[in-house]
Amino acid sequence: MIMGEFGFRGISEVIATTVSESGEPNAAPIGIISDGNLSARVYTNTQTYANIKATNKMVANIVDDPLLFVLSALTKLPLDEICMGGEYPVLKAANAWVVFECSIEDNPRCATVILRPLRKKILKRSIQPVNRGFNAVIEATIYATRYLAMKDPKYLRWIKHCEKIVIKCGGEREKExxxxxxEFFGADRKNCG
Ligand SMILES: Cc1cc2nc3c(=O)[nH]c(=O)nc-3n(C[C@H](O)[C@H](O)[C@H](O)COP(=O)(O)O)c2cc1C
Known part of the structure; x- marks a missing residue:
């Protein structure tokens, strides 16, 4: 069963790779929801949504590099991070990936995407002790995307809190x-108080 094998439980944060109708790849973090079935809630103003709508496919890349979450959430991930050799785009740094067939239940702002696994691969079983700095980077990145969408200043305060945890507990990759x-978000000292 794919849920146990890939550790999907609750909401698992992955980087979704998709392609547009014209074949251009895209990468962005997405939460995979496990509640007996697998699904995702995808904002309809994202490239990921447009690509899923066009192709009915999405690859969930399981990665443990915090920088890839930041870069793919807030910028266009450089093409050399994505392997286009196979049938579907996958991240070169993925520890594992699952290709999903997607069916969309449309809603105006946020669609539910039902995920059905088609193909999967485990490439690397890496040992990752729990690190609060890593988790704080992921939290801060979610707050950054929410701030950009909603402009609620509470997210700036929460990013600042995450930054303190990264400074205390993170390794060099988390600090970078x-x-x-x-840098990308512009959350400098002035914004974050
Ligand atoms: C850890 C994490 C999880 C996220 N989960 C989702 C999600 O489940 N659905 C969604 O629409 N956006 C989610 N986001 C926000 C998108 O990744 C973000 O809006 C991104 O810029 C969309 O990029 P795109 O337009 O290239 O698809 C998440 C962001 C982070 C950092």
């Missing part, structure tokens, strides 16, 4: 990710 987040 937080620097990038602030």
């Amino acid at each position: 990710s937080m620097r990038k987040l602030k």
